[in-house]
Structures are given as structure tokens and as C-alpha cells.
Amino acid sequence: MSVRMRSLFVARIGISRRLSSGNGGGLAGQRGKAQCAPQLPACDIEPQKYQGRSQQEHLSLRRSHLSPFTLSYYHSPLLLHHGYMQWLWDADGRRYLDFYGGIVTVIVGHCHPKVTAAAQQQLGHLWHTSNVYMHPGIGPYMEKLCSTLPPPLQVVFLVNSGSEANDLAMLLARIHTGNHSIITLRGSYHGGTQATMGLTSISSWKFNVAAASGCAPVMCPDVYRGLWGGSKCRDSPVQTTRSCNCHSDTGECQAREAYLSEFRELLLSAAPLRLAGFIAEPIQGVNGVVQYPRGFLSEAANIVRARGGLYISDEVQTGFGRLGSHFWGFQSLGVTPDIITTAKGIANGFPMGAVVTTPDIAACMGEALSFNTFGGGPLACAIGSAVLQVIDEEGLMQNAEARGTDLMLQLSDLRKEFEVVGDVRGKGLMVGLELVRSKESREPLPPTDMRRIWEDCKEMGLLLGIGGIFGQTFRLKPPMCISQEDVDFAVAVLRLALQRHTLRKSGEV
Template sequence: MDTENRIAISPRPPVDDTLAARIGRELFGAEGPVRELGSSQDRNFRIDTAAGPRVLKVANRSWGRDTLEAQHAAMRHLTRKDPGLKAPVPFADAAGVEIREYPVGDDRLLVRLLSYVEGRPLTGVGYLAPEVIADLGEVSGRTCAALADFDHPGLERVVQWDLRHAEEVIARLHPDIRSADRRDTVLAAAAAAERALAPLKPLLPMQAIHGDITDDNVVGPRDQAGRIRPDGIIDLGDLTRTWRIGELAITCSSVLHHRPEAPLAILHAVRAFDRHVPLTDAEIAAFWPLMVLRGGALVVSGEHQAKLDPDNPSVLEPIENEWRLFEVAASVPFAVADAALRAALGREPTPEQQAMRAVLAGCTPLFPGITHFDAVDLSSTSEALHAGQWLQPQSDARILAKAAVRSGAAATRYGEFRFTRTPALSAEAPQTCALGIDFRVPAESDAVAPLDCRVVAADAAGLTLDSAAGRIRVDGLQHDLAVGTPLARGQHLGRSDGRGLRVQVCLSDALAAPRFSDGVHAPAWQRLCPDPSPLLGCALAAPDADADGLLARRKGTFADVQVHYYHQPMRMERGWKQYLVDSDARSYLDMVNNVAAIGHGHPRLAEAVHRQLLTLNTNSRFHYAAIAELSERLVELAPPGLDTVLLVNSGSEAVDLALRMAQTVTGRMDVMAVREAYHGWTLLSDAVTTSVADNPNALATRPDWVHLASAPNAYRGRFRGAEAASGYASEFRALVDDLAARGRPPAAFIAEPVFGNAGGVLLPDGYLAAAYAAVRAHGGLCIADEVQVGYGRLGHRWWAHEGQGVVPDMITIAKAMGNGYPLGAVITTRAIAEAFKKQGSLFSSAGGSPASCVAGLAVLDAIRDEGLQANAARVGDFLLARFAELKARFPLIGAVHGMGLYQGVELVRDRDSLEPASAECFAICERLRELGVVVQPTGERNNVLKIKPPMCLTQDDAEFFVAQLERVLEEGW
């Protein structure tokens, strides 16, 4: 067969549903409804027979019988070798024949009947989660491993998708590309890939491969979050004997158009594949050039097939995705991809790279007369970057210059994720990892050549030197050297003028190395741009943050019952206002930390506590001004009649104390609470905590003195809509009256005035008024748990209970009260406090300490002076309006709850049944984390996005959050 015929593609067979039904019936006795399945070259039809679904495959006339026999043999081989891997199997006709001929026009086409592999393909899916990409690699690796010992005469064929022939396919079909620029780009990329592959080809292992394990040709079930999880393969039409690494390259290339912004997301698949088929060094080096060739072959073949078969949607629809795939593959330098794979798989650098690093380690320092540099800390924990200094332009240069003045010579640290480069809001990981070192030395300091080298670039900015240690770039050096100048080790290079200098090394002369990298690409770039500390004569590398190692240490000594957010949590070491920053110096918008009401790292709070700790910190049994001042401020904010304050350590302790006071004052034990509520973890606060999300046994382990009313949730509770107010009120009155009739009138009723644990659900109008009246009618007390929902967070009111038109007997507060400092309180009446006093005195170690009190005062001052309550109202209203817009577009959003900066976006799978979308909620939170937002599920069913950020959240921040949530709802999770 000549070259042109070997790679030419024939149009699909002219077979429609009616003819397919006749073929299936006549040849295989397969009868039932027929539906065509997509294919670029064959015709595939699903026939729903009485025995189950089957696939009728009418082969393209270019396929030979031996090829199809090889596919059938491979199917049976896969089933034997890996029974857990789902794959099609062939059926025979009544005479035991699996491959039949059928006349269509002038052709006699080969026809087969296969089993239908249940599951959904990834075709049409937008975003692919890391778990899904890993599944693709798992399926590809298992298939490749199972086929390792498979052989058949039908494998020895030339197929256009065999990457050994990709350059030939591109050369033959590229004229069909309509755009001249695109034609040139594909040809240039293919030529570069072939040059990289040339020395590797003899080293690449050969075997039978499936050849098309892609998003279109894998299937799987949906998981609980609605994501398709590949666990089976279909369509062995590209089965051939070729390079083993081609299997992985073809699989990974199909991921690129799903994640064009993150090409290295394919590493999830690579790691999974490598567990089944360990890659050789040659395969690792060949992998990305083959990705480029696969992309090139796809686009030229797609354009050619569209010309042959212009009415085939299976050809026309994927073309732009294929172009996106090719463009992403071609954008990654081969050396970077190679280094990324080696790092991800735990392989050593190449021998050449190791040799160059050894040369670098033995070089002469650029400035032999300077033996010490003061290392400057620009990480996310740097003390020089408190109070928002990280957002100031040129902050790193100022800090470096200041250090140099102090010590004579100063330098930044290689490999440090610089906080000074961190944008506050970013959906993409910023480039913060330093691949070089900035430094300052005294003016007139002489620099020398660190080793034998040659000048390859010289300009006013500095010099580039070619050496056995790679390319060395020195910026800021004053010199008079010309390009081409050879230099011996120790020869004069230039002089410092006292301003900033920079040095960087790159082991590849073909790369334009960036100055900084993001966290994903950093392992690759750090292999290509090694630590240049030897050029300065001292160690200037930043310590490894090692978030995974730290997590292992945490798990080794810290009880698992104290859970952490996220499956693989980032190492969070900095907070500023409404932002959290991890050890990679990536900023996340914090939409969940209602504890930090006035924002993280607030200077006013820090300074107040710092001063007090330097002065005095003892306990409330001593007499000092701060405790009186804080108590007075709290009483001023409380409703009339609540004039007495008790200070404690936390919200749990505040609730515990309020319940104890009620039981003591009334002389009763029984307490009324509501279902699905969280109040704390101490003995009494846990007794009234009924949320099974926090404790699966919460309802079964309640003491008999706790009596529960229905959760007053008008959206999904027992009473809904217009009947909610009267329904819940009537039920509550009946419960209290029944308790009283049985001689057990309640000592107290405790509830959040806004249902915080459910995601900020507003209570039905009048509910608390009716409940309070019922309890008070029998001599009980009413406790408003404002630990989460009070303190100005609702914006339109300071206390949540104001929205219900009631005045409680006790208010419990904490969280926002100390902005993370241990502080809580009960505000009540003098009469209740005096009655409680009769049982003895009260003492709390940190509650009411001088430091706690000044923290509380600083928080109140910040809320007042910075207008944070008004901001909560304004930004909260904006969020509610934007969430309403999303709800109108996305059925997954069942309801939007709350007010101010305590809101909840409730996710449901069906708006009628209200089936909670719990798994989707967790998955969406994970996806939002990738996009720079920290948010978490809440509610009894973990299906509500809890929106309770610091009260300094701006409208720009809110718009960023909504934009990222909208993106996730559109693209998937």
C-alpha cells in the first residue's frame, strides 16, 4: 500500500437506523429499537434487544478482516487478564461466526455485534476533576498492562492514529487546514517534536495498545457528586502494535481541551498510569513530543474528514476542541514537561542535569570578597509583611534594600514562594516561586567569572554567560563586555553600583526561563533552574514548606476527631482582612470565617492585645479597667433590661453557662431546643446540640431532660411556605403545654434567632414571639444563641433576635466577639445573675482576662469605626441579588437563605423533592478552592454553601466569589 493510501480516510459507510435494524436482524437475530452512536469513521448502532443492549458495528471499508479479528481477540484477552476492567466482547451468529459481510452499494462491509458497555462517556463534559483525570490514567494503565503480552497477526498494520506515523499523517493532510497560519504552526510543531523523538525511538518499548483511550472512548458511572468516573473502555478500532508510551500520550492529550488553563493537570493521569506500567526514562522524554504529534494528527485528520464527510457531526463538533488540545500541547516546552513528569513520578534529574549541577556547586563566588549575605524572608510568614504590606508595590525591593543597609550585603531566598507577588484575588495560582536570587552588595564591589564561560548576551541590564553549569544570567551588573567574549574562572566580570542585582541559572540553553513559577510548575522549573546559591558563596535556599509532611505530623499527634477542611488541605499560614494565604503564597478569598469578624491580622486588635500582654494578663478576680469597659459596651448594645454581663472563654462555655443559670434560677432541669441545631461541645451545650451532621448519634444520645421541637425551616422542614409560621408556633406551644401538664415545665428554651447551622435560614415571622410566650407562660427563660449570627453580621440589625421582635432573657455570644481570641459572654438581667449567684461564685481563666477584654473592645471599636455592620448590609444585599440571578439559571440552587454576611446557598438535585446535593456541594467547594475561594458545606445534609466571611468583605470580593461559583456551575466540578 503506498503512502497516500495508508493514511487516507474513507467516508463512513452509508448506513442509517433502518438499514442497521435490518442488518442486525438478518445477520445476528438482534432485534429491538435502534439508535446510532457517534463515530468518526465507522457506523455504530445501539440495538436494545430482549437480552440486553448490543452494539452493531459496520466497519469502514478501509478495515480488513484480520484487523477486526485482532480486536476480538484483544477483547477476550482483556477480559481474562483484568476481569474488573469493563470492555466489550463479541457475539457470534447462529453458526458461530463473529464477523459477517453485508452488501451496501458496491461494497461488502464487515459487520459485528458486540456487548454494550454500560456507562457514560466523558464526551461533552467541561471541567475534569483531578479524580476523574486519575481515573482516565488508571483505565489506560490497566489496559496497557493487560495487553503487554497480547499478540496477533492483525496488529501488524499501518493505522493513521499510530503515533509512529503522526508526522507522515500531518505532512499528507495539512493542506486541508483552511488557515495558513494554523498550517504553518502545525508543521513547525511537528518538526520540533520529530527532532526531539529521533534519538529516543530505538529506546521506546513496543507492544499492543488500545490506541484511543480518550474522553470519548471510556465510560463509567456517575459518582455521588454527579461526576462520570471512567472504569471501562469501548471501541478498539485503533488497536495496533506500537510504542507503549503512545497509550498514555493519547489518553493525556484528550484531557487538554478540558483543562486548557492547566496543562499539567494530566499529571494525575500520568501517576495513575505509571503505577501499572512504570515508565522508562526514554518514555518520559518522548511523552510530550508525542502529545504534540497527537494534537497535530487530530487537527489535520479532523479537517480532512470534515472535507470528506461534511454532514457528520461526530467529525465537525470536535474540531475546535482538537485545535485547543493541539495549541495547549504545543505551548509547553518539552524540557519543562520532561522535568514535570520526572518530579511527579519521583525520578531523579537526567544525568546531564546532575552533571551540570555538580559543576555549579564547585564554582567560584561572583563576589569573592563578600562571605555573608543577610537572608531576607519574603514568605507568607514574613514579619516584614504584616498589616497588608504584601500588597504595596515594590515591597520586596524596599525590604531587601533595608536589610542591605543594615548588614552590608543581603539576598532573597531561592525557591521561596514570595508573598510580595501575591494578588489578593486570583482564580489562577500566581507565579510566586523565585527561580533566582535578588541581592545587594556594597557599591564598587568587583564581580568575577564563577567558572570558564562565554558571554552570549550583554546589555545595559546585565550579562548572560554560557558555561558547563548552564546559562547564568546576572542582572544589574555594570560591565563593558561584548557578546562572544570568553572568560576564564576568576576573570573580572563587572562591578556593582550598590543597587539591586539578580542571578539565575538555567540548565537548558533553549529555554527562556521565567523569573518566577506558580506552585504547579515549580517542581519542573526548579529542576531546570537550580539554586544559584553557590554563585554567592552561601546557602540561600528557602526551607521546604512541605504541606504534606506537616499534615502527616499533625495526624501523628493531633486527634482525628478535630477535623480539617479539604481532603488534601493547603498549609495556611497567613490571614489579612478577608484573605487567607497558603505556604505557596497563594491568596484565597475567605467566605467562611465568621470568627474573624473584623478580618484576619487586624493591626488594631493585634496592637491592643500586644500592649496588654506586655502590661498585665491575669483573671477576672482582679480589678482592672478593661473588664468594666467591655461590660458597659456590651450592655449598651443589648436590648433594654439586659444589663448584666458574664464573661467566659468560648461560645460553648457561654451556652453551657446560660443553660446552667436557667436551670439553677428556675429550679428545673428540662430544656426545650430545636432539631438540626448546633450550640457547642461542652456537656450542657452538647446536650442541646441536635445536628447529626456534627454528631450522627446526636438525637439518640440526648438526655431525657432535653425536649425537641421541629427545625423551624420554612424551606424544607415539617411546615413550609405560608403555613410555616402558624404550623411551627402551634406545634411548639403544644409541646410546652404537654411538658407542663406532665409536671415538667421547661427551665429554658434555646435557639439561634437565625438558623445558622442550616446556612442562615431565617425563621418564620413570629416564631420566636410565639415560642417565647409559650415558655414564659410556664415560668421558663428564653436564650438567644447569637454566637454565630449576632454582633452586626446580619447588617440590617445588630442582634439576630431583633428580626423576630423579641427580647430574650439571655444572649450568648462569642466568635466575632474576640475575632479569634478566646472570649465569650452571657448578657442577662441583674435579677437572673443575682439568683444564680446564690449557688456560688463563677470563674473563667481566659474569660474576662485583661487581654481578652481589650481584644473585645478593639473588635467593637473596629466594627464601629470601620462601618462593618453597614458594610455587611450593603455587600450582603448585593450577594443576595447575585445569588438570586444564579438560582434563576441553575436548577441545582434550590434556595438562598440569610441576610447580611450570613447566608447559605442550598443545593438540591430536584427542586420538588428537595433531594440534597450533598456530594455536589463538597465537590463544588473543592473546585472553588482551585479557583481561589475558601467555602465549605453546612446544614444537616451538608448541602448548603455557608457564606459567612469576615465583615470587611468588599463588593469586588463578593463579585469575584459569585463569578467563580458561576464558572463552576457552568463548567462542572
């Protein structure tokens, strides 16, 4: 493994020196601020005292019996034993504000009372029966799920994960069209199975084996780090500071046209005349909340459809109201996909996923037997139904839009304060904070610096994700139940962590 790849791998799994809790001193206006960590917002839940094995015993068991490459966040991995809504507690009783949501999965809150009650009630009746039999929950659940989608997206395949959903979407596209090649975007993450590894276009997630053939990646239309783009290009409350000659009032976007030209060039040079499909996340998740120019995906979908292919929208991270303005990410793009895939938030952390498509496309699966032992089981459907009910009754999509917009606006103030904050982007509660050596160079902040800031946030009670090809972006994707106080606390923690980073680099600490 090269030095660069090793450093990126280490950055992703969070192996780093533990940051001391000592205070820094000195730059003008920052010495005093850097001496007092923000106070966690109040919480009226008192978890039971943890009485299990020690953290060291669990670490020993993990090293002995889990894969040696199982990801472990932080130098001193957290031993979590209790969760409630946006809060997590470790074995020592320390409370954390979860701004990563179990990797963008806990969408309505940890152990949400209504979801928990639905699961407990179903457990008392029927845990499991394969879908070769009927049970009372599956039909109403699929009806409720389809009510969030426009016709003709009304046929559901229930599965167990996002990787499995994308694997099935590939199969559907290829059988239905009779074609093989699928176009994907650089920087995309669509799963880690051998098949979906062909769709995933981030090198650190690829093994040196033959992944699924017929997957061609095209340039990612990243308006901050890519070749084209600027301050008028993306659908976000906060724009990049790069200048551009686009005209958002008329819909003219030079960056979009340049990236579409590159898209067409790829099809001319590296793809056959007939395509199976094009898969894209409405906003890239693992790559650090990367957004494209307005209108890019709808035009790219039209280009692929002209070659016989289907448009697949990977909604694993963007679905279920997380983006605030719409229930599904594609609904703000001006194009309806032929297939959507989803997982993660669909059941708030219970293993579940889905593929939704049209009756015409679904019919191709009649060519052979298709079966999923656990997909659409009674427990999964009960939990999935409760999640949909909570999102609606508690106005969580609207909360995601309000809290997410304020979060991004506050983070844009950090961009003005700190040279290392290069970009703030996102929509709703899918937010990226990209750190750089300098605004002018846009060179990614080194992994060691990212990890120290990340560890510092954890020590102050804030849990974040890290993403981006270079591990240079903090991913802020909390449960949609967070409050304004939570947003203010998260920004205060990030401000202090960035101040400490600035002091370290100046030699003041």
C-alpha cells in the first residue's frame, strides 16, 4: 500500500493520536475563547448505568473475533450502550450529540418511542415469515411507501441493505433493456459488494479483484473542486465562493453545459451505443456531500435514455425527507427516475432496503425465480411503517429544512472566520464542511489535521463523519429531530475546534 493510500485509509477509519483536553493559548481574540468548551444542550433522559464488560475487554474481543479491517472510529473507540433521539451515551455515562446518525441511518431518532413501540408490538405477534406467505403488514406498508412517489413508480422490491438494492437495480436495468453498460459518476458510492463495487468510484473502497464489468465512471460535476463551477450553480442555501459567469435567474449555467459536454464525450469514447442505465446519488454522500450544477442530472438522464438506458436514482442517503424541500432527492431535480433505490433511513437503523420501479420494468423479473428470505418481513414492515408515520406526524422534513438551512448559514460564517474552511454545502440535514490548506489553493487539509479536529469535536461531545476522496470533508447528517439548540452547540464546537487548530499551526500550543 502506498504512503498516500495508507494515510487516506487511516483517515477514514479514524486511527489517530488522542487529542488532549488541554486548552490552547494565544492568537488575538482567540486565547480566551479556546479555553471553555461549549455546554451540551439539556437532556432529561438518564440512561441506566452500564454494567457490562470493560472497554478494554470489548476491544480485545473485537481484535480476536472481528475482521481485522473492521472500521473503528476514533483513537479510543466509543463503547456505546444507550441512545435516545439525537443523543448517545457511552459506557462511562458520557453523552454525545450524534451529528452522523449511525452513518446517515437513524433518521427519526435513536430509540424513537413510536418506532420502538411498533417493533415491540410486532415482536409479540410474529417475528419472521418469508414473503412466499402473506402477512398483514407488507401490503399496507408498500402502499404507504408508494404514496410518497409519483406514478408509475409503484412496484416495490424489499431487500436488506443499500448495496443489495443497488445490485438489484443493476440487474433490473440490464434485463429490461437487454444492454450491459452502466454509467456512474466519479466520487460515487453505491455499495461494497463485488457487483456494486463496479459502480462505486472511490479507490479506497475498491479491492484488487475483478468487480462488475460494464461500469464506466464519468467526471463528477463538482462545482467546488471540479474544473467548472462557481457561486451560482448549485441548489443550496450556501454557494461556493468561486466566481462564475452563470445566470441563475435565467437558468443558464456554463458549468452544467461544460460537464454535460464531458459526459457526452465519455459516451462517445468509452461506452457502447446502447446503454443499460445511469446511476447517481442526487447529492453524493460518501464523497463529502458533493452537489452538481442545477439541471445536470436531468439532462444526463435524457442523454442516457436516448441510448436505451434507464435512470437510477440512489436515494440511500437523500431519501425520506432528509433534504428538507422534498421527500425524495430526485423531486428537486426536474426528472423522474425509472428506478429508485433506498435503505438506511427507511427503517431508522433496522436492516432494510427497497427498490421501487415501474410495472413495465418490474415485469422483466418474471424471466426467472427471484426470492429474498428476509426482505419485507413482518418486523421490518412494522418499523418502516412507524418511520413514515413519525416523519409525517412530527414534521421532520420541515424541521430538516429549517435546521439544515440555519446550520449551513452558521457554517458559512465559519468560512469567513477560518482560512481552512474551503466550502460549505448541502441541503436540509445533509451538510458538508470541506477543509483545505488555504482557500486559494483548495488543497485538501492533511489527514492528520482533519483527525485532530475530529477528535477534538468528539471530546467536546459532538460526533461527526468524515468523507471525501481525500478525507477532507466533515459530514453533518444528524437525526431529523434535532433542535435549534443542537445546531448552535454543533457550530460552537466546530468553531472552538477550528480555533484550536489555528493556534496549533501558529505555534501557540
